[in-house]
Amino acid sequence: MNQHIYIVEDDPNIRDIVKAYLIKEGYQVTMMETAEDAWENAKKQQPNMWILDIMLPGMDGYELCKKIRARSEVPIIIISAKDEEVDKILGLELGSDDYLTKPFSPRELVARVKRLFKRLENSPMVQKKTNTVEIDDLKMDQAARQVFWRDQEIDVTTKEFDMLEIFAKRPNRAFAREELLSLVWGEDYFGSDRAVDDLVKRLRKKLEGLPVETVWGYGYRLHIDEEQS
Structure with a gap:
């Protein structure tokens, strides 16, 4: 098992416990206290999964989640003391794959990590060979x-291919128009999100x-x- 997990958590007790449990299961773990440090590390090496606390000094976990998702489809689990439904919905809308409320059992976190990795392995998107994506009637080289x-x-045009590739790599995941603008046109694009609607229409x-x-x-x-895939 070679999966590398980044954990961003400012509580040293939680960091140590979670790290011990994940290492015991064979995962490689890197711990960071701030979102800023985590983002700098991600520029050098991307992990196979992120586990993010929300209440962090400086940049919070929501903002880090948004930045990660604008550049990568790597799985994200949010852990937070906030247990209101609106907080969970916000985390999911920003692109997280799971949300775990504190206090939590380390065993439950490990189980969710395993389940998420397994779900991705069994995704209807199948990469049968390098650079090939197949999902139902769609095939992309x-x-x-x-x-x-x-x-x-x-x-298809360049942007049509880029958007289709984004959808195919994460089937059934909802993408916000603003997120698609950033992923397809770039973070510096200042046009209307109508461009997304037009591209989908085409x-x-x-x-x-x-x-x-x-x-x-x-x-x-x-x-x-998925049941028919």
Whole structure:
């Protein structure tokens, strides 16, 4: 087991306990006290999973979660003393994959880590060979930047390919329009989020039947029935 987990937590007792349990299960663990340190480390080496506390000195866990998700699809688990539903919803909307309320059992955290890794391994998105993504009727060659829909090659633009790739790598995850703007057009883009709507419209037209669903008032997701995948 070579998964490397970054844990950002300013409580030394929680850090030590969580680290001990995860190392016992065979994970490689790096501990950090601040979001700023974690972000600098991530620029040098990306982990296989993040575990983030929310209440951190300086940049909080929500902001770090948002920054991570703008650049990477790595799994994120949020741990927090905040147990209000609105806090959990905010964490999930910012891109976290799970939310655990303090106080928690270290065994439960380990179980959630294992479950999340297993869920990703069993995702309907299958990478059968390097640079190839297949999910239901969609096939993408990332190296050649080719798209095949129902065994027919479809001509797509650069941004159409980029957005489709984002959806295909994380099926059933809802992406906010602002997040898609950042991922496809870059963080320095200052145009309207209508550009996202237009791009989705073009993809739906070119790949007729592509199950990209509108999440009203939020954004879009590629809906895949996992039981039938």
